Amino acid sequence: MTPQMDARLSELLRAALDGDQAAYANFLREIAGLVRATIGRRVGSSSGLDPEDIVQETLLAIHLKRHTWRADSPLGPWVHAIARYKIVDAFRRHGRAVSVDIDDFSDQLASEEQRTVSERDLERALECLTSGQRDVVSAISLEGKSITETATRLGMKETAVRVALHRGLAAIAQRFGGGG
């Protein structure tokens, strides 16, 4: 990651931590591209691992652990350490110890999500959720509704929608098998 890129992404994440959802979405898309490029080269099609799973796992980890980033420290090493941990973890769960030697994101171009992997089964990600969480998560993610719209549609309070969304995301992260 170049210093300029680090600065730009740090700026986005700082805005996101202050509640800017658009900045957060941009940040996550850029990070997804970087992580996807890194993982794509490590995870072959024969490994039985779905690279896009690891991308999503990493995004969830970054989200749920965003309070471990210090706004005054560089972003690259932080993102890199989380991605690396998630890649090693995915391999470990598939019964293979690997020493993952990932260089920094420096010389890699971000890559797009492939159509084939995007046809993934929705149920697989959502099956671990309670029905209430599933309603909320799918309204916001698949239909692109806002918190307010979701609350109106489901007849819930906004705070309840927020709680269900947060717990739902934590449950999806758990499903990936990270344990505690």
Added chain:
Amino acid sequence: MRTDDLIKAIAADTGRKEAPIGRTWLLCVTAGFMLAALVFSVLLGPRPDFQAVLSTIRFPLKFLLVAILLASTIPLVQALARPGARPPMWAALAAPTAVVIAVLVELSVLPREAWVSSWIGTNLWVCLTYIPLIGLGPLAIMIAALRKGAPTRPVLTGAMAGVVAGGVAAMFYAAHCTDDSPLFVAAWYSIAIGILAGVGALAGRYALRW
């Protein structure tokens, strides 16, 4: 779920924010100290001649060694809980180095006949029982704090948390124990703290993955 859809859901989840992990960790270390103080005062209490021995050399030295251990390992664990923070692992050598120096000096000033009795002391089993016992509560609090963090080396992080908990316990236990020789401290405090490090490593393996 498509990654783009997941991103929409994540971006909408901006409501709850955890406290910075460094602050959580230091708060929980403080809470660990208070819990250790409570357990210590209920179970053991300071030795009766506490005031008098403060002016000796060996008694205060015990606290200095434990203080070095805590000062070097508390920031280390704090860094271990943050991804990409490059924890200064050499800091873990500060306390062992200080202990080795203390032992060498002790051996040079103590007559050879007194070596074994200073090493074995009279409180060996009390030490091996109470340091782990006093440290267990603080260790549980510290593991709970670290679960909020993101340690990329969970076993090592748990073990080092065990060392911090052991240091907290030793800080209080040292006020009770009448064996002040660095030979005793080097042998038995180390084993007692090592037991907590082992418990911490095990806890790290199961509780600190994320």
